[in-house]
Amino acid sequence: MCAVFLVLSLPRYLTFDPDRSRVQQPGDFTLHYPLLVAHILFGTVAIVTCCLQVWPWLRQAHPAVHRVSGRLYVFAGALPAGALGLVVGATSPNGLTMRMSSVMLSVLWLVFTIAGYRTARQRRWADHRRWMIRSFAATMAIPLNRVYAWLLEATVLPAPSSNDPAVQEAWVHNLVGNADWPGWVTTLLVAEWWLTERSARAKHKARAARRRAAAAATPVTTTRPADLPTREGPS
Numbered sequence: 191m192c193a194v195f196l197v198l199s200l201p202r203y204l205t206f207d208p209d210r211s212r213v214q215q216p217g218d219f220t221l222h223y224p225l226l227v228a229h230i231l232f233g234t235v236a237i238v239t240c241c242l243q244v245w246p247w248l249r250q251a252h253p254a255v256h257r258v259s260g261r262l263y264v265f266a267g268a269l270p271a272g273a274l275g276l277v278v279g280a281t282s283p284n285g286l287t288m289r290m291s292s293v294m295l296s297v298l299w300l301v302f303t304i305a306g307y308r309t310a311r312q313r314r315w316a317d318h319r320r321w322m323i324r325s326f327a328a329t330m331a332i333p334l335n336r337v338y339a340w341l342l343e344a345t346v347l348p349a350p351s352s353n354d355p356a357v358q359e360a361w362v363h364n365l366v367g368n369a370d371w372p373g374w375v376t377t378l379l380v381a382e383w384w385l386t387e388r389s390a391r392a393k394h395k396a397r398a399a400r401r402r403a404a405a406a407a408t409p410v411t412t413t414r415p416a417d418l419p420t421r422e423g424p425s
């Protein structure tokens with residue numbers, strides 16, 4: 191899904207031609223396009239390194255690569271892309287729902303990533319894993335919201351037949367606004383479910399292991415039938 195998203199979205203921004211941007215410049219904010227392109231380039235680093243970080247084989251077989259790619263994810267990916275996401279989000283020309291959703295996701299992305307980095311520095315590995323899973327879930331919201339936009343357009347929000355710019359604009363606002371927030375709500379809910387499920391499973395395993403250890407430590411006492419009291423009393 192990530193590769194398809196990058197192949198479909200990235201090339202037009204690598205031309206550095208504002209006319210090929212899918213996002214119009216809001217008002218006279220001329221810095222918008224360079225900031226948007228920077229956001230997309232850092233976002234690409236985030237999405238590629240995020241996929242590397244969650245690959246179990248790479249983590250186990252090449253921990254050094256995991257560490258380098260983790261630093262790239264934080265410092266050349268999520269933090270700069272998230273900070274720029276705040277700016278392009280707050281100034282988005284695509285309506286209030288899109289602006290609210292983008293600012294919210296940028297803040298969450300920054301908070302999760304900073305918390306993940308801090309807990310790694312403090313060597314609190316269990317907490318580090320939890321925060322990074324949330325940060326990766328925020329990254330994955332982006333390709334998913336493009337899928338939602340496509341689904342909406344194919345079902346309940348088809349493109350209007352009218353060429354009236356006001357109608358077209360209202361439709362774009364409606365489409366991107368309603369596809370954006372469900373993307374991150376879905377991926378963050380899945381991440382929380384996964385974390386809760388894993389911790390419940392780990393607790394269950396630990397309890398079973400404690401029970402087995404206690405059973406192994408208890409001496410087995412067997413009572414011979416001859417030692418049992420009879421109706422007549424002990425012989």
Ligand code: HEM
Pocket residue numbers: 199200212213229230231233234236237271272275276278279280281282283284288291292293295296299328329331332366
């Ligand atoms: C997770 C936090 C992110 C937030 C909050 C965010 C926010 C935004 C915003 C507000 C825009 C402008 C759209 C508009 O005004 O309608 C945008 C555009 C864009 N972003 Fe992000 N973004 C994030 C992550 C990413 C990532 C990881 C990538 C990966 C490459 C990415 C790629 C793009 C692309 C390609 C565009 C241009 C719009 C398009 O052609 O589809 N973003 N982003």
